[in-house]
Amino acid sequence: MTGKTFYITTPIYYVNDVPHIGHAYTTVACDAISRYKRLCGFDVCFLTGTDEHGQKIEQAADKRGIKPKELADQVVQRFAGLWETLNISNDKFIRTTDELHKKAVRKIFNKMKENGDIYIDHYEGWYCTPCETYLTETQLLDGNCCPSCRRETSKLKEPSYFFRMSKYGDALLKHIQDNKDFIKPESRRNEIISFIKDGLRDLSVSRVTFKWGIPVPDDEEHVIYVWIDALTNYISALGYGEDDEDFTKFWPADYHVVGKDILRFHTVYWPTMLLSAGIELPKSVFAHGWWTVEGQKMSKSLGNAIDPTWLVEKFGVDAIRYFLLREVPFGLDGDFSFKALIHRINGDLANDLGNLLNRTMGMVNRYFDGTVPAYSEAGAEDKTIEETAERVFKDVDEHITNMAFNKALASMWEFVSSLNKYIDETAPWALAKDEAKKERLGSVLYTVLDGIRMVSLLLYPFMPTTAEKIREQLGTGKELVKTSTQDLRKIRTLESGHKLGEAEQLFPRIDEKDMLEFLKQEIDSEKKDDEGQPVVEEIDFSHFEKMTLKAVKVLECEKIDKSDKLLKLQIDMGSEKRQVVSGIAKSYKPEELVGKTLVLVANLKPAKLMGTLSEGMILSATSDGKNHRVLELPDSVEPGTDIK
Ligand SMILES: [Zn+2]
Known part of the structure; x- marks a missing residue:
């Protein structure tokens, strides 16, 4: 091992939420890049987890007559279970109710205090209880209602600790300007820069309105503000303040991956907290876009927040992973539609990839009795394959590292197409008619098999199960060996002389009309709201x-x-x-x-x-x-x- 490390995080998800494709999207993306980095020999730490404190949890638990921690213990399974279903390879799972986490939060709070950045004062404002948010006068709707949930807010004044965030505006601005990769994509970076240029205000960092949280050290009347608590997960999971081995090894994070709605917390609150506590800043924060479903915003009343587990049951885990990362550029908003999903499955997966494997296996079985032939006679057409492989591996590496997953997959499919084209041009069925061309026939089929092996390497981060299936059919053993970026792209490393595995169709074609009809019926009968309750349709x-x-x-x-x-x-x-x-x-x-x-x-x-x-x-x-x-x-x- 060369000692190269890679640390990537998803946001911690609010534990009482019902997971939807937005959660799945972020986590699958982090999983793909983690798997790729591991494949290239990196020592990877991939972190996800759940945010379990705050007034909403306290209230939801009250409603059920149980303790907040009991509620969290029950509902955390929704996320942990989904990550299993989606084949997520996270190395750590942090819960903000973990002792290790609470210790780290108290430690960073004390550090900020020691540096003179925490003081007590009063906070006054319009407070929305369901959203746990103070709002300014200008944000309120008519009747002092909350702009996000439309419920009435109330004026509240409470003692609060404040963080001297204003002190760090200049330092943060300089950091962002000096480090081009700190906020990605570019458009988001400009947004944050202008926000900081408007001047940072001090941040209220404690609450006395509820109890379910981490108490402020030496003043237990206050609990620490949820964002201070939540953001600290990125270092608490590494043992910050407890056992610093992983912290020393993996911090600063290579990537915090977040939805664009929480970018400000990650690029203003979090780095200024770290500056105050004297901790290095993360290398990069990447904001991805949002999903709509069939052209509409996902929402409770529409009941269209699709359950990813249900999707996986209908289409299979790899098809869903592929679609999420192939369909839209990672930084932009995208639309989830069943039609588009079925087109991707039938076109890219069943046709391009599935047929390549099928027809090749068929020919090796027919002409060589299922034994992988040797590469013994080069031909003019081989050069294209060599060049395409070289270029595609280079491109894929660059695209994955830049989180351009759709481009990475497009590059891979370029390779798949070039292999299909190679078969058409070399016409093995014609070579097979001439016994004198047996060597060339074997070399052609070897080249395609080896190409498919290379495709399976690139596919693995995105579709791990499919990559395994392909390798089993190639008879190479499904396990992938950790290697280096350089070794990964070596061509003609497939051994010859062994028997292929059993041929199996990777992605059966879907009948679009039947499937859409079937889905419509299923969806109408299974509409659920944010808390998993059946949706009662509203009428005029x-x-x-x-x-x-x-x-x-x-x-x-x-x-x-x-x-x-x-x-x-x-x-x-x-x-x-x-x-x-x-x-x-x-x-x-x-x-x-x-x-x-x-x-x-x-x-x-x-x-x-x-x-x-x-x-x-x-x-x-x-x-x-x-x-x-x-x-x-x-x-x-x-x-x-x-x-x-
Ligand atoms: Zn609200």
């Missing part, structure tokens, strides 16, 4: 208005022959009398209902149930569809009265 008032509800008095009631569920009711609706059939026979004896005043949906289309006419529907409460309690109105309500 105009829809509700169309329904006519009336008070009705039961005149007569009897069982319907041959049915143990249905009762036949004769009812008085004021202006008219009607007959209604109701499925409540298991909950009521007929005589129990006579004389009661009930609620009727009066404008329902008449229907026949077990041959009996029913003109309307009686409303009842039921939790299981079997046991019913009818909605009863007081006797004083006249039959025919409207219910609004």
Whole structure:
């Protein structure tokens, strides 16, 4: 090992969130670059984790009647489980409730204090409790409502510790200007520069409004502000303040990967904290874009925040990993659509890659009885493959290192295409007709097999399982050996003389029309909100208005022959009398209902149930569809009265 290290982090995810493709995206990207760096011989530390403190967790736990830590212990599994499903190779998983983390937070807070950067004062502002955010007057909507959740905020004044962030504005600006890679991509960098140039204010870094957090050292009335707590995870996970071995080895981080919405916290709050505590700054913070789903912003009310586990069940883990990183440039916003996903699977994966492997395996089986032939006779066409391989490996390395995953994958597919083209040009099926060309035929097929081996190396960071499957079919053993960037691109290292493994289709083609129809049905039946509860669809008032509800008095009631569920009711609706059939026979004896005043949906289309006419529907409460309690109105309500 050469001692090269690579440290990369995802943000820590808010533990009570339900994971969606945005979370999956960030984490898969970090996984791909981590796997690539490991392959190239780097000593990698890949960190992800969960943010578990704050008022929202405290409130959510209260609602369920459990302790915040118990809630966190339950819901953390949503993330930990998803990372397993997505084949994420993180080396560490930090939870902000870990003792090691709390120790590190107290230590950095004390360091900042020792350096004279923490003082006590009062904080006053408009506070949104659900969002745990203070808002300025200008940010508020009408009625002092919160711009993000639209709920009413309240004016709050509380004692608070402050961090002298203003002191570090100039130093931070200089650092950003001297280090071109500190904030990526470029457009985001300019945003942050102008934010700092407007002048940094001191930052309120403690709260007394809730308890669930890390207490301020020597003043337990206060808990440390969630961002100070959360950001420290990047060093606490390395044992900062406890056991410095990993900290010394991996810090400063090569990359903090974040969504663009939290870039400011990572490029202003975090580095100024570090400057104050005398800790080196991370090398680079990369802000990626957001996903929309089928052209719409993901949101609770639309219920379109797609569950990545569900996606993996439908399409397979590698297809999802591929799509997320192939479809859009990492720094930009992208749209998730099933159509686009199916096109990628059918085009890139089943057609280009799958066919390359299939047709090659087929020919080696046919012409060489499944044994890898030797490379013994060069041809003019081979040069193109050599040159393409050389260039693609160089490009892929550069693109992955710059987080241009879509370009890296496009380069790989250039190689896949050149191999397909090579087969067409060398026409092995024609060579096979001439016994004198057997050597050349073997060399051609060897070149393609070796090319596929090289493709499997490049694919591995993105589609680890597919890379393994390809290697198994090539008969090379599925395990990849850690190597160096240089050795990785050596061509013709595939051994010959061994038997190929069993041929298997990598990505079966998907019938687009059938699949889209199937998905639509599944999605309609499985809509969930942010807390995992089934979504109740909202309707306009105009829809509700169309329904006519009336008070009705039961005149007569009897069982319907041959049915143990249905009762036949004769009812008085004021202006008219009607007959209604109701499925409540298991909950009521007929005589129990006579004389009661009930609620009727009066404008329902008449229907026949077990041959009996029913003109309307009686409303009842039921939790299981079997046991019913009818909605009863007081006797004083006249039959025919409207219910609004
Ligand atoms: Zn809010």
